[in-house]
Amino acid sequence: MKQSRKINYIELPCRDMAATKAFFSQVFGWGFIDYGPEYMAFENAGIDGGYYQSEQRALTKDGSALVVLYSAELEKTLSAVKDAGGQILQDIFNFPGGRRFHFTDPSGNEYAVWSDV
Template sequence: MSHPAHHHKINYVEFPSQDLVKTKAFFAQVFGWTFTDYGPEYAAFSGAGMDGGFYQSSYQSRTANGATLAVLYSAELEKTLTAVEQAGGEILQPIFSFPGGRRFHFAEPGGSELAVWSDPV
């Protein structure tokens, strides 16, 4: 069955993880994502606004290496930053302003970089 409303739209995204167990625990704790395991080297996620997955890899998705940056939204940026730190995430860029609002970048425990943005103060 086709989904005409989704034609040519980004439908799924996959990230590398150096530690799938820690990655899944981190995103479940901080962002409330749920996971379905497909063998020991792949886990699909849902509850993120877009479905996707993490695959076991020795690589990291980092903007310094030219990777695409996935950016999540938070209505409470400071609280989200604290939750990221408490769950074992590494803050790569603390909160800063940009023309559309404020954001920070972090590495999840599996090594991949993501960002979280919020509206201007």
């Protein structure tokens, strides 16, 4: 349901559309809709959004916002990220409220996955 004045959609840069689609489909079960060769929308991700063709990357060290995903099985998700070709930037660590790790997708964008268990 769309809500006025709430975050509704997020767009991220993408160097490799096919690899990014394969990675998030395999690891997180996201669906995708292609809108030409330079844009694809993702769905089933908790919030809808899209990837646009770009050589840029979203990294926190460069001041980017961080997309944080949730997993009830953190170690399993970490293994799935590695198996699908994601690069681990920070292994699992504790923080107030839970544990998390950071990784990059095939396009070099940084994400985190956290768990409260």
